[in-house]
Amino acid sequence: MKFKYLVVFFFDISLSLFFSGCSFTKSDDFSQNSSLVTSTSQSTLTSVNSTGDQKQYFRYLYQPVFDSYRKIFSSPKDLSLIPSLYNSLSATKRPIGSWVVENSVFNSDKLCYSYVDLNEDSVEELIIGVQQSDGSYSISGFYYLENDKPILLSEGYVAGHGGARNTTTIYKGGEILELSWFSGTGEGRGVLYQLNPNQKAASIVKEQDIKVPGNNSLHDIFGKSESEIINIRDFDWQQFKFSGSINSSQTEQKAPWNPSKSAKLEAFIKGWGERLGQPNYKKGITGGDVGPDNLYTFGDGPSEKMNAEYSDTGLGTAQYRIVERYSNWDKFPDVHSYYFAITNTGEAIVFHSPTTNGGVMYLKPTENTEIQAEFKRLVESD
Numbered sequence: 001m002k003f004k005y006l007v008v009f010f011f012d013i014s015l016s017l018f019f020s021g022c023s024f025t026k027s028d029d030f031s032q033n034s035s036l037v038t039s040t041s042q043s044t045l046t047s048v049n050s051t052g053d054q055k056q057y058f059r060y061l062y063q064p065v066f067d068s069y070r071k072i073f074s075s076p077k078d079l080s081l082i083p084s085l086y087n088s089l090s091a092t093k094r095p096i097g098s099w100v101v102e103n104s105v106f107n108s109d110k111l112c113y114s115y116v117d118l119n120e121d122s123v124e125e126l127i128i129g130v131q132q133s134d135g136s137y138s139i140s141g142f143y144y145l146e147n148d149k150p151i152l153l154s155e156g157y158v159a160g161h162g163g164a165r166n167t168t169t170i171y172k173g174g175e176i177l178e179l180s181w182f183s184g185t186g187e188g189r190g191v192l193y194q195l196n197p198n199q200k201a202a203s204i205v206k207e208q209d210i211k212v213p214g215n216n217s218l219h220d221i222f223g224k225s226e227s228e229i230i231n232i233r234d235f236d237w238q239q240f241k242f243s244g245s246i247n248s249s250q251t252e253q254k255a256p257w258n259p260s261k262s263a264k265l266e267a268f269i270k271g272w273g274e275r276l277g278q279p280n281y282k283k284g285i286t287g288g289d290v291g292p293d294n295l296y297t298f299g300d301g302p303s304e305k306m307n308a309e310y311s312d313t314g315l316g317t318a319q320y321r322i323v324e325r326y327s328n329w330d331k332f333p334d335v336h337s338y339y340f341a342i343t344n345t346g347e348a349i350v351f352h353s354p355t356t357n358g359g360v361m362y363l364k365p366t367e368n369t370e371i372q373a374e375f376k377r378l379v380e381s382d
Contacts, residue, residue, distance in 0.1 A: 054122065055115075055124065058123050058124055058145060059115060059124065059126075061145055061148050061149070061150060062126045062143060062145075062150045064092065064150055065092075065126060065128075065141075065143055065150050068089040068096060069104070069111070069128075069240060069242075070242050071085060071088060071089060071317050072085070072089075072101065072104045072105055072108065073108050073240060073242045074242070074317045075105050075316075075317065076315055077105055077106055078313070078315070079102070080312060080313060081311065081312075081313060081315055081316070082098070082101060082102050082105065083312075084309055084310050084311045084312060084316060085101060085105070085316070085317075086098050086101050087291070087292070087309070087310060088292065088309040088310075088316070088317070088318065089101070092149070092150055092151060092152050093146075093149075093151050093152070094151065094152040094153075095152070096141065096152065096155075097155050097157060097166070099157040099158075099159045099160065099164065099166075100140055100141060100155050100156075100157050102160060103130075103140070103157055103158070103160075104140065107130065108240075110130045110131050111128065111129070111130055111140070111240055112128075112129050112130070112131060112137075112237040112238060112239055112240065113126060113127065113128050113129065113237070113238055113240065114126075114127050114129060114232075114235040114236055114237045114238060115127075115236075116235055118170065118173075118174045118195060118230075119173065119174030119195040119196070119197060120174075121195075121197035121198060123144075123145055123197075123198075123199060125142065125143060125144045125145075125195070126142075126143040126144075126150065127139060127141070127142055127143070127232070127235065128140045128141035128142075128143075129232065129235075129237060131237070135233070136233055137232050137233055137235070137237065138156050138167075139154075139155075139156045139167075139168040139169075139170070139232065140155065140156050140157065141154075141155050141156075142154045142155070142168050142170075142176060144195060144202060145199045146199055146200070146201050146202075147199055148199065151201075151202075153176060153178075153193060153202055154166075154168040154176055154178035154191075154193070155168060155178070156168045162182075163182045163183040163184045164180070164181075164182060164183075165179075165180070165181050165182065165183055165188075165212075166178065166179070166180050167179045169229060170229070170230045170232060171224055171228040171229060171230065172228050172229075172230055173194075173228075174194060174195035175192060175193065175194050175195070175205065175224070175228075176192070176193045176194075176195070176202070177190065177191070177192050177193075177218075177222055177224065178190065178191050178193070179210060179212070179218065181210060181211075181212050186211050186212045186213060186214075187209070187210075187211060188209070188210050188211075188212065189207070189208070189209055189210060190207070190208060190209075190210045190218065190221070190222060191204060191206075191207045192204070192205040192206045192207070192222040192223075192224070193205065205222075205223075206222050206223065208221070208222075255313035255314055255315050256313070256314035256315075256342050256346065256379050257311075257312070257313050257314035257323040257342060257379065258313065261378045261379070261381070262323070262324060264378055265324060265340070265374070265375065265378055266283070268371075268374050269281050269326055269371075272370065272371060272374075273328065278328050278336060279328075280328060281326045281327065281328045281338075282326065282327060282328070283324070283325065283326060284325055284326075284327065285325055285327045285337055285361070290359055290360060290361050292306075292308040292309045292310055292318070292322065293305075294359055294360045294361065295308050295322075295339070295360075295361050295363060296360065296361070296362050296363070297362070297363060297364065298353070298362035298363055298364045303362060306319070306320055306363065307319040307320065308320040308321075308322055308341070309321055309322070310322050310323075311323055311342075314342040314379070316344075317344075318344070319343060319344050320341040320342075320343055320344075320349070321341060321342045321343070321344070322339050322340065322341045323340055323341070323342060324338075324339075324340040325337070325338070325339050325340070326338045326340075335354060336352065336353075336354065337352070337353040337354075337361065338350055338351065338352055338353075338366065338371070339351040339352075339353070339361075339363055340375050342379060346379075348372075348375050348376040348378075348379040348380070349365055349372075350365070350366045350368075350371055350372045350375050351363035351364060351365060351366065352364060352365070352366040352367070352368070
């Protein structure tokens with residue numbers, strides 16, 4: 001293939017930020033179909049008799065991917081919220097790239113997905129795509145199953161700044177080429193993968209530095225040809241359908257927390273701690289911060305995992321959007337940590353934790369009425 005055509009081809013694939021209207025085959029939101037299979041163990045296949053049941057079983061295993069995209073579809077189109085959204089997504093061996101998250105939030109109406117058995121082993125791969133203005137598709141994410149776990153193998157995106165580019169190309173026979181480079185220098189790295197049967201890890205066929213543009217065909221460099229490329233336009237693309245997604249009026253809602261309120265809370269806590277004989281409260285958890293997935297309720301009943309996320313603005317998709325964290329470890333083991341949360345209904349709650357468990361924190365609503373009242377006042381103020 002001539003080089004001129006190659007450059008156009010790869011740059012067309014990567015321009016996933018510029019899309020127009022989509023038309024898809026409508027399908028039920030797969031995340032609603034968890035009842036199709038009640039176990040996530042490969043051993044359950046002994047009770048799955050038909051080919052159709054096996055297909056539904058394997059599709060069910062991609063549920064964590066759909067959970068992440070549910071959050072993406074529910075996120076307001078606000079750049080300041082991207083970091084907290086990114087941290088809240090279900091992690092796989094390779095997490096969704098931050099540029100893919102940002103592009104997906106701002107172009108969610110162009111996103112689609114398709115199941116395809118590329119290496120014909122009766123186990124489908126999941127492809128996240130974006131329809132472009134000419135009706136073609138680019139690949140945003142390519143997933144396959146490894147021991148019943150969805151694995152992100154490759155991505156495609158154009159960075160909002162900095163010049164980072166990523167493309168994914170699918171070849172016949174289950175080979176996947178991922179190219180990563182910077183538009184300024186054209187320098188980058190390419191990896192050719194081979195899908196393996198029976199949910200085994202994908203193999204790296206070849207990996208090497210690339211130059212875009214360069215003197216040689218990027219296909220030829222990896223031992224492939226243009227004729228081996230699969231036309232993904234022919235895939236059975238489905239539209240994401242999630243209930244409860246945020247609409248345009250919701251995306252414009254006023255954030256209940258901002259830097260000004262954060263500074264006022266910091267000043268309050270300084271004086272409040274001194275009055276209690278607990279000076280030197282610091283932002284964060286001094287003994288080692290933990291992720292929102294490791295927060296649990298603490299009280300009279302059984303401990304339960306909290307539906308929480310960290311947010312700088314108080315906006316988000318979780319039940320508890322934690323906007324501030326403070327702790328005082330000066331008198332260890334007499335430890336005090338406070339989590340300031342805004343619920344999905346707008347309620348302000350201060351949680352206290354006396355625990356020092358490594359990697360896990362147990363929270364209960366504070367009994368200190370002064371700090372609770374001040375946080376509530378700040379949240380409700382203009």
